[in-house]
Amino acid sequence: MIPDTGIRYIRHTGTPSIFKAGWVIRDPWTILKNAGVAVADGCITDILETVPGHRHVTDCGPGILMPPLVNAHLHLELSALADRLPLGKGFEPWVAGLLREREVIGIPGLARAAKEAVLALQDQGTGLVGEISTLGITRSLLSDHGISGVWFREYLGSAFPDPVLVNECPLSVSVAGHAPHTTSPDLLVFLKACTRKNRLPFSIHVAESTAEMSFVAGNNSQWYDFLVQRGIDPATWPVGNKTPVMYLNDLGVLGPDTLAVHLLQVTDRDLDMLADTQTRICLCPRSNQNLHGRIPDIPAMLKRNLTPALGTDSLASCDSLSLFDEMAFVRQHCPGVPPADIFAMATKNAAMALGAADQYGTLDPGKRSEFIYLEPGAPSRDQVLEKVTCYGIR
Ligand SMILES: [Zn+2]
Structure with missing residues (x-):
């Protein structure tokens, strides 16, 4: 059955089968007409350009079969804050509101809303x-509901934790530093070392707010005093x-397994540094627009062959956790970026960013037999990705 969203999530385990559809998006640059995906024992075994008449064929319909979308950065545990914070009035009032409302709602209320958000994914x-978790309440929600990915426990301040990291499928446990201006440099180096030892991705918000930019530049005595007041x-x-990018590079925490999130305010030199260190990047354009009134320079990143992933951030700064909505926003605000690049941001690039490209991101043999079927079809091959990337605008 196709839910109201027009999106059907298919996860096949067990006996060999073939799923067929009007269009199959194998990867952002390979779209097949009237094709099929052969699966067995939870894995894709083949992509069929022609589908034989067979009793194990499931014809999904004339629509589009594609890899599941990947949300490389979200905060499910802030879901209860939807519609409770001031948007478009600056970052500081938003942060103050977040800290206040999170207290008011309390852990049970935050957990309830997070569960609803998980069920909708x-x-x-x-x-x-x-998933970025500051309070530690979303790990079991993800595993209980069969959502794959990396659960990042996030740390701020300067106290050293004793984290337990787990590198396993379907849900790994890693750590994240909050940001260069909120997490001490020693702690950032320690957290990065923990992830390196366990071959897991490390995540951090970078170059998002003006407070962060000016503090790292050495011109924000107000923030300095704020940290001191908090015992840091x-x-x-x-x-x-x-x-901030130079600061993290000096600390040695950039690199292929670091996921730098936001990059809203970067110089050409920063982008070169990210490319040279092969740092993974993740963008949350709708959240940035709501909180900071601007979005990252996606064309400049693509020009340097950086491979941005997409994330939604949380319902505290964004009106949905749907990657279809995020892709549609990028399509509207960056008309020069080809649909294939936008689709890659929400699939292949994001799977690479989470260290899960061997299982997700494209439909290729050996990957997990999970895919989505989008009900509306497309009149021609070159309209397929146009349709998918604009699907959020309805
Ligand atoms: Zn975030």
Whole structure:
């Protein structure tokens, strides 16, 4: 049955079968007409350009069969804050509101709303996530409901935790630093070392707010005082005359397994540094627009062959956790970016960013037999990705 969203999530385990559809998107650059996906024992075994008449064939219909979408950055545990915070009035009032409302709602209320959000993920076409958890309440929700991905426990301040990291399918447990201006440099280096040892991705918000930019540049005494008031002494932090990307590079925490999130305010030199270090990047354009009134320079990133992933951030700063909505926003605001690149951001790039490209991101033999079927078809091959990337605008 196709839910109201027009998106059907298919997860096949067991006996060999073939799923057939009017269009099959194998990857952003390979679209097949009247094709099929052969599966067995939970894995894709073949992509069929012609589908034989066979009793094990399931004809999904004239629509589009494609890989599940991947949300590389979200905060499910902030779902209860939907419609409770001021948007478009600046970042500081939003942060103050978030801290206040989170207290008011309390852990049981946050957990209830997070569960509802988890239950909606597959109906929105999302199969893999990078969840950021500050309070630690969403890990079992994801595993109990069969959502794959990486659960990042996020740390701020300067106290060293004793994290237990787990590298396993379908849900790994890793750690994240909050941001360069909120997490001490020693702690960032420690957390990155933990992830390196366990071959897991490390995530961090980078170059998002003006407070962060000015603090790392050495010009924000107000933020300095704020940290001191919170019992964090930034006197030895190596800030001054640099950008957040340069700061993280100096600390040695950039690299292929680091996921730098936001990058809203970056220089050409920053982008070169991210490309040179092969750092993974993740963008949340709708959240950025709501909180900061601007979006990242996606064309400049693509020009450097960076491979941005997409994330939605949380319902506290965005009106849905749907990647279809995020792709549609990018399509509207960056008309020069080809639909294939936008689709790659929500599938292949995001799966790579979470270290799960061997299981998700494209429909290829050996990957998990999970896919989504989108009910509306497309009149021609070159309209398929146009249809998919605009599907959120309805
Ligand atoms: Zn975030």
